[in-house]
Amino acid sequence: MPESAGASEKRVAIEARGIVKTFGQGANALRALDNVSIVIRENEFFTLLGPSGCGKTTLLRLIAGFEYPTEGAILLYGEDIAGLPPFKRPVNTVFQSYALFPHLTVAENVAFGLQMLGRSKAEIDARVSEVLALVRMQELAARRTDQISGGQAQRVALARALAPSPKVLLLDEPLSALDYKLRKEMQIELKRMQAETGITFVFVTHDQEEALTMSDRIAVMSKGRVLQIGSPWDIYDKPADRFVADFIGETNFLSAIVLGVADGVAKVRLTSGAEISATLAEGGVAEGEATVVVRPEHARAVKDGGQIAGVVENVVYFGTDTHIHVRLDDGEMFIVRQQNSRTQSCGFEVGDRAGVEIDADAAQVLKD
Amino acid sequence: MASAAEIASQARRTEVRDRWLLSAPALLIIFVAAIGPLFVMLAYSFMVKGDYGDVKFGQYSLDGWFSVFLQRDIFDDTLTFADAHLSIFWRSIKLSFLTTVSTLLLGFPTAYFIATRPRHTREIWVFLVTIPFWTNLLIRTFAMQQVIRNEGIVNSLLRWVGVIDEPLQIMHTDWAILFGMVYVYLPLMVLPLYASMEKLDFRLVEAGYDLYAGRLQVLRRIIIPLVSPGIIAGSILVFIPSLGAYVIPRVLGGGKNMMLGNLIELQFGAGRNWPLGAALSITLMVLVMVALLFYVRNASRSGATHG
Numbered sequence: 001m002p003e004s005a006g007a008s009e010k011r012v013a014i015e016a017r018g019i020v021k022t023f024g025q026g027a028n029a030l031r032a033l034d035n036v037s038i039v040i041r042e043n044e045f046f047t048l049l050g051p052s053g054c055g056k057t058t059l060l061r062l063i064a065g066f067e068y069p070t071e072g073a074i075l076l077y078g079e080d081i082a083g084l085p086p087f088k089r090p091v092n093t094v095f096q097s098y099a100l101f102p103h104l105t106v107a108e109n110v111a112f113g114l115q116m117l118g119r120s121k122a123e124i125d126a127r128v129s130e131v132l133a134l135v136r137m138q139e140l141a142a143r144r145t146d147q148i149s150g151g152q153a154q155r156v157a158l159a160r161a162l163a164p165s166p167k168v169l170l171l172d173e174p175l176s177a178l179d180y181k182l183r184k185e186m187q188i189e190l191k192r193m194q195a196e197t198g199i200t201f202v203f204v205t206h207d208q209e210e211a212l213t214m215s216d217r218i219a220v221m222s223k224g225r226v227l228q229i230g231s232p233w234d235i236y237d238k239p240a241d242r243f244v245a246d247f248i249g250e251t252n253f254l255s256a257i258v259l260g261v262a263d264g265v266a267k268v269r270l271t272s273g274a275e276i277s278a279t280l281a282e283g284g285v286a287e288g289e290a291t292v293v294v295r296p297e298h299a300r301a302v303k304d305g306g307q308i309a310g311v312v313e314n315v316v317y318f319g320t321d322t323h324i325h326v327r328l329d330d331g332e333m334f335i336v337r338q339q340n341s342r343t344q345s346c347g348f349e350v351g352d353r354a355g356v357e358i359d360a361d362a363a364q365v366l367k368d
Numbered sequence: 369m370a371s372a373a374e375i376a377s378q379a380r381r382t383e384v385r386d387r388w389l390l391s392a393p394a395l396l397i398i399f400v401a402a403i404g405p406l407f408v409m410l411a412y413s414f415m416v417k418g419d420y421g422d423v424k425f426g427q428y429s430l431d432g433w434f435s436v437f438l439q440r441d442i443f444d445d446t447l448t449f450a451d452a453h454l455s456i457f458w459r460s461i462k463l464s465f466l467t468t469v470s471t472l473l474l475g476f477p478t479a480y481f482i483a484t485r486p487r488h489t490r491e492i493w494v495f496l497v498t499i500p501f502w503t504n505l506l507i508r509t510f511a512m513q514q515v516i517r518n519e520g521i522v523n524s525l526l527r528w529v530g531v532i533d534e535p536l537q538i539m540h541t542d543w544a545i546l547f548g549m550v551y552v553y554l555p556l557m558v559l560p561l562y563a564s565m566e567k568l569d570f571r572l573v574e575a576g577y578d579l580y581a582g583r584l585q586v587l588r589r590i591i592i593p594l595v596s597p598g599i600i601a602g603s604i605l606v607f608i609p610s611l612g613a614y615v616i617p618r619v620l621g622g623g624k625n626m627m628l629g630n631l632i633e634l635q636f637g638a639g640r641n642w643p644l645g646a647a648l649s650i651t652l653m654v655l656v657m658v659a660l661l662f663y664v665r666n667a668s669r670s671g672a673t674h675g
Contacts, residue, residue, distance in 0.1 A: 066574055086577040099575040103593045113579035164580065
């Protein structure tokens with residue numbers, strides 16, 4: 001769904017304004033973040049998504065206070081916290097390595113933050129058992145942290161960060177060390193905990209599938225810049241530029257010429273001569289040569305007709321669906337994903353001639 | 369034909385025999401060089417002292433042990449505590465303790481500094497720390513004398529700045545011994561501390577800061593517990609040689625400020641009281657063993673939680 005009006009009325013939890021972060025000096029200086037601005041709303045599950053080295057973890061560390069921005073401001077509920085040390089920020093972090101204290105038990109780990117805040121013993125005990133119940137780790141409260149499994153350590157790290165009831169919870173690729181099945185379970189668990197606690201989550205991941213399934217909104221980052229911010233639906237269906245389209249899911253790129261624009265919808269001519277309508281990326285080109293993207297599931301392979309055509313080069317069976325790789329007449333590759341039915345095959349074999357029918361409203365013109 | 373079981377047991381026997389044969393040289397050295405002399409020392413401490421040193425074999429007496437803590441008045445035979453010995457024991461323990469604490473206070477930040485340097489520069493710092501070992505202890509001690517004597521660097525500097533009018537009498541005081549021991553034993557504290565701190569996962573420090581622990585609390589609640597094996601090892605490595613120090617109190621403390629090492633030397637040398645010397649040596653060893661037991665207990669407790 002597009003962002004509802006109600007969402008934008010929510011209070012802003014975190015705002016990063018024009019953040020620049022450089023490491024090193026002179027010729028060796030590395031610009032990790034380049035003029036990044038982000039608004040994260042209260043109770044939002046916000047994901048920073050990008051390949052390694054894109055600056056997403058640096059941005060998280062800036063919010064946590066482990067690094068200080070070279071330029072720009074970080075506001076937490078309107079208050080600039082960019083200069084505060086981490087122990088004075090009401091945010092907590094779930095570390096990628098979990099960073100559990102090896103000399104303390106599970107319960108002592110969870111109690112640590114509350115003890116540092118000077119809470120009473122009774123309050124700490126109550127809160128610790130409450131949070132351990134939330135992550136379903138009550139039975140192992142007395143265990144040492146080297147006596148628990150990776151998945152359990154993950155839950156303890158989460159409980160430890162949640163215990164002081166932070167205004168914002170920062171999660172640095174917390175699921176990357178878990179195996180596939182456990183990761184899927186924890187994704188659902190994390191969503192449940194976010195709903196139960198109502199805490200704003202800022203989640204860092206390089207896994208686009210994880211980002212799509214868990215997030216309310218996603219910021220796609222590359223090379224220290226934010227390329228697009230939007231709901232998973234926005235990011236997937238209306239990628240703003242080539243990187244986003246390529247990084248999130250599978251995509252077909254088609255060269256085209258924009259003929260004209262009306263009401264935000266462009267009329268484009270493909271190399272085959274067919275004319276289709278395509279939505280315009282925000283701030284995208286309105287005329288001349290452009291790239292159009294079409295998701296594989298938004299097109300069908302047909303025996304006759306279709307806006308473009310080519311020869312089937314490969315048919316890959318995936319269980320739920322089949323990918324048909326069509327080499328278009330202009331030389332480009334187009335992949336079509338078709339749902340499988342129990343009774344019949346996709347109907348195409350390698351070498352067959354196939355037309356490609358693009359769904360109405362499925363095409364999107366990229367910015368560049 | 370031997371059965372399989374017989375071959376197996378034969379092989380086992382051969383293995384056991386080989387194991388003993390292979391460890392024989394090490395065992396021999398331990399018995400001849402370490403445990404044997406200990407028994408000789410123990411035996412000597414129960415013998416009658418010879419007139420010109422040595423002992424009278426076959427004549428046994430408790431005088432050696434008796435004189436460790438007590439003395440008999442030469443006129444009326446009343447027993448009193450051997451004040452001189454007790455004050456030397458006290459000085460040894462006090463100065464060793466102060467040396468340990470001082471090297472810990474100086475060594476901890478030093479080791480932390482080295483452990484937080486980039487990996488390739490750490491080796492250089494460790495190397496720098498070990499450089500004093502290349503110089504003979506006696507020479508280092510005389511060098512220290514040049515620093516702290518009345519006309520030495522410290523006094524000249526203080527006088528030049530105008531802090532003092534008269535030179536501070538540091539030489540031949542307990543302070544001189546303390547300075548000397550801290551200087552000489554500091555590397556023994558820094559190296560094990562550094563070894564522990566190098567293994568410290570600094571992400572845990574970040575986690576501490578993240579959970580509202582200030583700098584002091586992170587130090588107290590996270591860093592110190594995690595490097596405690598290094599603290600204990602360093603303390604033992606400094607405390608034990610400090611207790612038995614000989615050269616440093618001799619050179620810097622002068623004749624009056626003796627420590628246990630000097631007292632033992634005195635009994636074997638000019639004092640010509642070998643049984644007392646032997647008894648004192650064993651007493652020193654017991655003190656060291658008490659310190660070691662303390663170490664082992666702590667090390668096994670913290671060693672169980674982390675390497």
